[in-house]
Amino acid sequence: MRTGLEADAAALAALHRRPADLQAMEAELANLVAADARGRDGAADWVAAENAFYAAIASAAGNEHVRVFLEMMSVQISMHLSSVVVKNAMAVELGGAVLAEHLAVHAAIAAGDAEAARSSARRHFTAAAARLVARADLADI
Template sequence: MDAVPLLRISRPHRLSEEVGAVLEKHIRSGEFGPGEKLPAEARLAEQFAVSRAVVREAIARLKADGLLESRQGSGVYVAQCLGAGVFRMAAGVRGEAHPIEDIFELRLIIEVAAAERAALRRTPADVEAIEAALARMDEAVALSADGVRADDDFHCAIASASGNPLIGRFVAFVSHEFSASRAPTWSREGIVRGLAGAAQDEHRAVHAAIVAGDPAAARRAARQHLLRAARRLGVVLAAPPGARGEDMDEETS
């Protein structure tokens, strides 16, 4: 007897998924800011008109995604760095960091592609977010202050403007790791030596290309920024096989 083909059954969204999606939207929009305490389970259950078990399951998923964290005896808080618990760059042994060359190479792969796509897909809101971070870095240079967080936000805004949510989320997930490669530029010594000012000139070039809607220029500006940022820290990245002439010139000049 031939097997009877069975119809695929659509699985309806679970309540916990819907609650989680709403909470995630509030977190990513900044309505629940980093480090902010979430309302109690009972309060959330009342607001969503669901059981506390549903809320608990939604919170568990957001914890697994690195968006929320529990503090013993205190409650549930929005993570200081969204997604930080999801992806680690430890090299096998806990606490063992990758060399800065590896971090810059990863940044080169991700951020260049993100800038290129951002030039094609950016929205007015994306441009506003990029410019806000750029202005905060200008202020940090003027005041000789730490601009690492604004630098992180600048690159995260570009990744978000790529129109690819996976690129945006991935850069957000690892931005705390990328911060280590930006910190020397924004140290007091780095600002005095002009490293932050040079980086800002490069940031403006990336911003201008994205606003102009020129993907080739955005790609080139982002690549030059990262290669020069690496070189300022004494890191010379090897040219990949088959690299184009302009890439080779930038890396070997």
């Protein structure tokens, strides 16, 4: 469910983004890079920056209902996934690949390409789900 909603939010963001929205996304991408550079010590900050990146996309979508729904869903998911990511140091091991996925989503949104934003976000969330299942004990999720 999250994959479809986040992909649609990215498409909407591509259509409705403002310069301030793009700046917010870019700030969180910079935070992801900084957290990645700190390795395992930056894992918790990576999770926080990633969540803030998604929140910036939801805000840029220009639909308050979408933003609020994704925020509520994110809070619930983050409570569980943050511990899995930090525990397994997934941000440390996979940071480059995940960052590239985020950059692709951002580039499509910045270009105003709704379909590219949707497909990039869908690829990211599909890959993220596969990474989590491959690396986490199901009891952790």
